[in-house]
Amino acid sequence: xxxxxxxxxxxxxxxxxxxxxxxxxxxxxxxxxxxxxxxxxxxxxxxxxxxxxxxxxxxxxxxxxxxxxxxxxxxxxxxxxxxxxxxxxxxxxxxxxxxxxxxxxxxxxxxxxxxxxxxxxxxxxxxxxxxxxxxxxxxxxxxxxxxxxxxxxxxxxxxxxxxxxxxxxxxxxxxxxxxxxxxxxxxxxxxxxxxxxxxxxxxxxxxxxxxxxxxxxxxxxxxxxxxxxxxxxxxxxxxxxxxxxxxxxxxxxxxxxxxxxxxxxxxxxxxxxxxxxxxxxxxxxxxxxxxxxxxxxxxxxx
Amino acid sequence: xxxxxxxxxxxxxxxxxxxxxxxxxxxxxxxxxxxxxxxxxxxxxxxxxxxxxxxxxxxxxxxxxxxxxxxxxxxxxxxxxxxxxxxxxxxxxxxxxxxxxxxxxxxxxxxxxxxxxxxxxxxxxxxxxxxxxxxxxxxxxxxxxxxxxxxxxxxxxxxxxxxxxxxxxxxxxxxxxxxxxxxxxxxxxxxxxxxxxxxxxxxxxxxxxxxxxxxxxxxxxxxxxxxxxxxxxxxxxxxxxxxxxxxxxxxxxxxxxxxxxxxxxxxxxxxxxxxxxxxxxxxxxxxxxxxxxxxxxxxxxxxxxxxxxxxxxxxxxxxxxxxxxxxxxxxxxxxxxxxxxxxxxxxxxxxxx
Numbered sequence: 001x002x003x004x005x006x007x008x009x010x011x012x013x014x015x016x017x018x019x020x021x022x023x024x025x026x027x028x029x030x031x032x033x034x035x036x037x038x039x040x041x042x043x044x045x046x047x048x049x050x051x052x053x054x055x056x057x058x059x060x061x062x063x064x065x066x067x068x069x070x071x072x073x074x075x076x077x078x079x080x081x082x083x084x085x086x087x088x089x090x091x092x093x094x095x096x097x098x099x100x101x102x103x104x105x106x107x108x109x110x111x112x113x114x115x116x117x118x119x120x121x122x123x124x125x126x127x128x129x130x131x132x133x134x135x136x137x138x139x140x141x142x143x144x145x146x147x148x149x150x151x152x153x154x155x156x157x158x159x160x161x162x163x164x165x166x167x168x169x170x171x172x173x174x175x176x177x178x179x180x181x182x183x184x185x186x187x188x189x190x191x192x193x194x195x196x197x198x199x200x201x202x203x204x205x206x207x208x209x210x211x212x213x214x215x216x217x218x219x220x221x222x223x224x225x226x227x228x229x230x231x232x233x234x235x236x237x238x239x240x241x242x243x244x245x246x247x248x249x250x251x252x253x254x255x256x257x258x259x260x261x262x263x264x265x266x267x268x269x270x271x272x273x274x275x276x277x278x279x280x281x282x283x284x285x286x287x288x289x290x291x292x293x294x295x296x297x298x299x300x301x302x
Numbered sequence: 303x304x305x306x307x308x309x310x311x312x313x314x315x316x317x318x319x320x321x322x323x324x325x326x327x328x329x330x331x332x333x334x335x336x337x338x339x340x341x342x343x344x345x346x347x348x349x350x351x352x353x354x355x356x357x358x359x360x361x362x363x364x365x366x367x368x369x370x371x372x373x374x375x376x377x378x379x380x381x382x383x384x385x386x387x388x389x390x391x392x393x394x395x396x397x398x399x400x401x402x403x404x405x406x407x408x409x410x411x412x413x414x415x416x417x418x419x420x421x422x423x424x425x426x427x428x429x430x431x432x433x434x435x436x437x438x439x440x441x442x443x444x445x446x447x448x449x450x451x452x453x454x455x456x457x458x459x460x461x462x463x464x465x466x467x468x469x470x471x472x473x474x475x476x477x478x479x480x481x482x483x484x485x486x487x488x489x490x491x492x493x494x495x496x497x498x499x500x501x502x503x504x505x506x507x508x509x510x511x512x513x514x515x516x517x518x519x520x521x522x523x524x525x526x527x528x529x530x531x532x533x534x535x536x537x538x539x540x541x542x543x544x545x546x547x548x549x550x551x552x553x554x555x556x557x558x559x560x561x562x563x564x565x566x567x568x569x570x571x572x573x574x575x576x577x578x579x580x581x582x583x584x585x586x587x588x589x590x591x592x593x594x595x596x597x598x599x600x601x602x603x604x605x606x607x608x609x610x611x612x613x614x615x616x617x618x619x620x621x622x623x624x625x626x627x628x629x630x631x632x633x634x635x636x637x638x639x640x641x642x643x644x645x646x647x648x649x650x651x652x653x654x655x
Contacts, residue, residue: 201425202421207412208410216441217427
């Protein structure tokens with residue numbers, strides 16, 4: 001009980017709604033929401049089915065293929081992105097250690113999850129970012145939405161996700177995408193808006209239509225920034241897979257979660273480091289790729 | 303490139319052009335037309351008067367220079383010609399068509415086929431090579447690379463950049479980058495060439511170089527060139543006609559000689575005071591008719607040459623006077639060193655007309 005310093009009650013205790021009203025409100029919102037979801041459950045299932053199939057297929061391929069094939073594929077991707085032998089060596093050592101400690105299969109599950117999440121995030125984020133760059137009004141609308149998405153504790157939006165989609169991989173995937181898509185949208189928007197105004201004017205002066213401007217000037221010139229967005233999206237989805245394991249996503253995240261509940265110090269760290277290793281591999285690869293995209297800005301005299 | 307006959311070509315006619323910058327230009331246009339001043343519009347209504355009542359004929363096949371200091375509205379004016387900026391009132395006619403009333407699609411077509419632009423800060427596409435930059439206008443038009451590449455290579459060669467086709471703009475110096483800008487504009491094969499302070503960002507020597515490149519090209523191509531500059535020497539060197547803009551209004555329009563010899567007001571007189579008049583005034587302007595029974599001097603000089611060159615020829619020949627002849631060699635009159643000296647050192651005064 002506050003001491004009130006002689007102030008009247010109203011200015012001392014914050015006048016909150018009564019417990020009964022709050023309880024009634026919570027109940028009606030929760031049941032209303034649940035009923036709504038129940039009514040449309042078939043439609044929701046149908047809508048998420050392609051994601052489910054995509055995710056399962058990729059997971060099957062990753063886990064069932066011989067490890068050599070996966071390692072070579074990964075190295076090929078790393079080479080295509082970074083063109084650096086150091087990154088190749090690092091990748092080989094990291095993946096080797098993951099295999100030695102018996103985490104290969106869990107890593108593959110996580111990898112499949114992150115791959116799908118990143119692709120979905122790009123698919124959603126790129127067009128939204130482009131729209132946001134084109135319309136100040138849309139930017140004004142979307143910015144607070146993105147702010148909420150980025151600051152709302154991820155556990156909070158896991159609740160409606162679970163209510164709507166249930167427990168499983170797809171709800172986990174959706175939670176990861178919600179968490180990982182804002183940087184993609186923001187950096188696409190930023191990249192396009194930062195394109196030199198004079199170059200845009202030149203494109204206009206030569207009669208470029210909006211489509212030619214977007215594909216011929218704005219996107220190519222903002223690609224380095226967009227790649228930073230992709231990089232951020234990968235990093236954020238990797239960190240989110242641990243939280244997403246609470247709603248039934250397997251892989252390294254699940255092991256970490258189990259380690260937390262059971263206080264398995266070693267298991268926790270091994271799985272944690274495996275996540276870090278993947279994160280570093282993808283980070284270095286995508287960053288090096290982003291840098292190579294800027295080769296035209298290379299050294300010269302001015 | 304085929305040379306079009308001047309008779310069939312249309313220049314650009316700018317008629318009563320006004321531009322007001324601000325959120326509600328339409329509210330004030332009538333007041334401005336009735337004589338509200340720039341200051342009043344700015345102080346009381348927070349709108350900026352960019353251009354006021356500009357009427358100007360830009361002749362086909364000539365270099366028309368629009369000159370003014372920064373803030374005079376010259377860059378705004380040139381952007382009206384290809385519709386990058388829409389006026390608050392007025393019209394811009396080309397081949398009888400009003401650019402102002404064109405639809406977005408018509409305007410794009412007009413920009414693609416009739417105009418090309420060169421920018422002060424080059425505005426090259428940094429992710430494209432020199433060759434790809436030069437192809438840009440043709441790419442936009444949908445010309446296949448098999449056709450556009452030879453055209454681009456020709457113009458790259460013409461502006462003296464052979465061997466740099468596969469370089470990126472960032473690898474080139476400023477002068478070279480602007481050559482790419484020029485090649486890109488020329489590859490478009492458009493009748494109108496808009497040059498917005500195209501050489502202002504270049505070092506003086508390179509600027510002179512580029513001016514020569516432009517004059518040489520124009521000798522061949524006879525395009526309708528609109529050239530914006532803040533540099534009077536550049537204006538006098540390039541312009542077949544010069545329009546001087548101040549605070550969004552035209553102060554004087556005429557040839558370089560007209561402006562130097564008969565400035566319309568004190569502002570322009572002040573402007574042209576420091577000009578090297580020996581490089582602007584032509585000999586035929588000073589030639590006096592021969593007196594009755596006077597024997598013509600031995601030395602013959604061309605009337606279209608500037609005084610500096612004539613004086614040099616006369617000094618070399620040791621002559622005090624010379625006979626001025628026109629292009630065909632017909633005598634026009636006589637010029638002497640005293641007249642040349644007087645013309646070169648007398649500052650211009652406002653014409654009484």
